[in-house]
Amino acid sequence: MNEAYKEMAGRLIVALDYPDAHQAKALLQELEGIPCYMKVGMQLYYAAGPDFVRDLKTRGYKVFLDLKMHDIPNTVKGGAESITRLGVDMFNVHAAGGSEMMKAAMEGVDKALQSDASLRKPLVIAVTQLTSTGQDMLNQEIGIPGTVQDAVIRYAELTQAAGLDGVVASAQESGMIAEACGKDFVTVTPGIRPAGSDQGDQKRVLTPGEAIRGGSTYIVVGRPITGSEEPRAAAESIIKEMLNA
Numbered sequence: 132m133n134e135a136y137k138e139m140a141g142r143l144i145v146a147l148d149y150p151d152a153h154q155a156k157a158l159l160q161e162l163e164g165i166p167c168y169m170k171v172g173m174q175l176y177y178a179a180g181p182d183f184v185r186d187l188k189t190r191g192y193k194v195f196l197d198l199k200m201h202d203i204p205n206t207v208k209g210g211a212e213s214i215t216r217l218g219v220d221m222f223n224v225h226a227a228g229g230s231e232m233m234k235a236a237m238e239g240v241d242k243a244l245q246s247d248a249s250l251r252k253p254l255v256i257a258v259t260q261l262t263s264t265g266q267d268m269l270n271q272e273i274g275i276p277g278t279v280q281d282a283v284i285r286y287a288e289l290t291q292a293a294g295l296d297g298v299v300a301s302a303q304e305s306g307m308i309a310e311a312c313g314k315d316f317v318t319v320t321p322g323i324r325p326a327g328s329d330q331g332d333q334k335r336v337l338t339p340g341e342a343i344r345g346g347s348t349y350i351v352v353g354r355p356i357t358g359s360e361e362p363r364a365a366a367e368s369i370i371k372e373m374l375n376a
């Protein structure tokens with residue numbers, strides 16, 4: 132396994148969206164040896180809890196705990212403290228919770244780090260606009276005027292000012308975010324669809340190659356891998372497309 136492959140595989144975050152640990156572990160077995168990042172979201176976390184996260188860490192994976200916290204600042208501070216104690220590498224909150232809430236998340240992280248020197252600081256990122264949100268939904272349902280891109284940039288700037296490490300957005304916006312917030316500001320981009328695959332509920336999509344060329348730091352891929360008849364081949368093909376981008 133060469134260094135370029137390792138580096139690129141580490142930028143692929145596989146979404147373990149399964150109803151139980153048993154099914155998630157079957158995928159881990161399929162993908163064994165591929166040094167990708169693993170994401171635990173609500174479906175799996177609410178079923179399998181912190182034990183599953185610890186299991187992933189024991190197996191040597193980098194872990195993104197995607198619980199999208201959005202609550203009053205004090206509650207998010209406590210949540211961030213507990214998540215940091217779990218030893219995850221990345222977690223997220225909703226930027227729509229506002230800057231006081233995002234700063235409270237960072238205070239929670241600091242509190243955990245101060246209490247246990249063995250912990251490392253996780254990347255803390257904020258969801259800007261979900262990749263399932265399109266232009267009409269933003270304006271007519273959510274009630275935010277202007278373009279999706281403007282709304283994403285506004286939240287990205289708010290997130291950076293609150294001291295977080297980056298944002299979740301569509302890969303369509305990675306370039307604009309880098310322009311507004313700098314290249315070191317992390318962009319985590321779901322809504323990734325290899326050419327010809329089913330878009331499902333995602334509205335703002337790009338292919339793995341387009342996302343890497345556009346400057347995404349990480350891409351998040353779920354169903355194109357988990358729903359494939361051959362998940363390992365699907366993951367390898369995505370990494371190859373990333374390497375060729």
Ligand SMILES: O=C(O)c1cc(=O)[nH]c(=O)n1[C@@H]1O[C@H](COP(=O)(O)O)[C@@H](O)[C@H]1O
Pocket residue numbers: 146148172197199223258260261262263299300321322323331333351352353354355
């Ligand atoms: O925070 C996320 O990870 C996330 C944010 C977002 O805006 N859109 C989005 O799809 N996600 C997550 O990324 C994954 C995408 O999965 P697929 O659509 O199956 O590839 C899911 O686990 C979503 O929960």
